[in-house]
Amino acid sequence: AQKITQTQPGMFVQEKEAVTLDCTYDTSDPSYGLFWYKQPSSGEMIFLIYQGSYDQQNATEGRYSLNFQKARKSANLVISASQLGDSAMYFCAMTDNQGGKLIFGQGTELSVKP
């Protein structure tokens, strides 16, 4: 069975600094996808970044980058130049390439300090 683990319930970061949110996963499938979503207090789930298991390079999307270490089964999210608007819950998730359903981690609450 697939499993996602986020060990940081809460994180603080100073505005304009970078922050890394940890995510480890477990799966026996050779083909899978890893995702990060942001959930502000309004509740919507905002897609941030995606990494396929066969992708050779780490995914990047603007200020977001995914540090994919396949051997360690980790997929950490790096947010550079943090902004106050980055304060939210962040969820790591994974899916296989069959049914497409997402399995979510427990989430990390990020607070950006001015």
Added chain:
Amino acid sequence: GAVVSQHPSWVICKSGTSVKIECRSLDFQATTMFWYRQFPKQSLMLMATSNEGSKATYEQGVEKDKFLINHASLTLSTLTVTSAHPEDSSFYICSARDITGLAKNIQYFGAGTRLSVL
């Protein structure tokens, strides 16, 4: 990215009534949609996979007679909470993939529905 619309965003109902939540893919066709439930300060838990033109696939422990799912078209899935009770109060959110698009692996979410059962 693809847009998923969910309605209503907030609903309050009396115990024993049924509530219908709609999930629409606005600019793409979705043969499969997903319904999740989220309790406060917790993660999202998949309830069921909604398949266009066929029966939904429910996750273990989810009562299919309690949470009725209908996926009658390629752009609309509905979740009906039947005979709602206070313990059904939660945040319900749907998602869908545009499998024909460039970002075919990405699941896009609706804005969610907060259900409060009195």
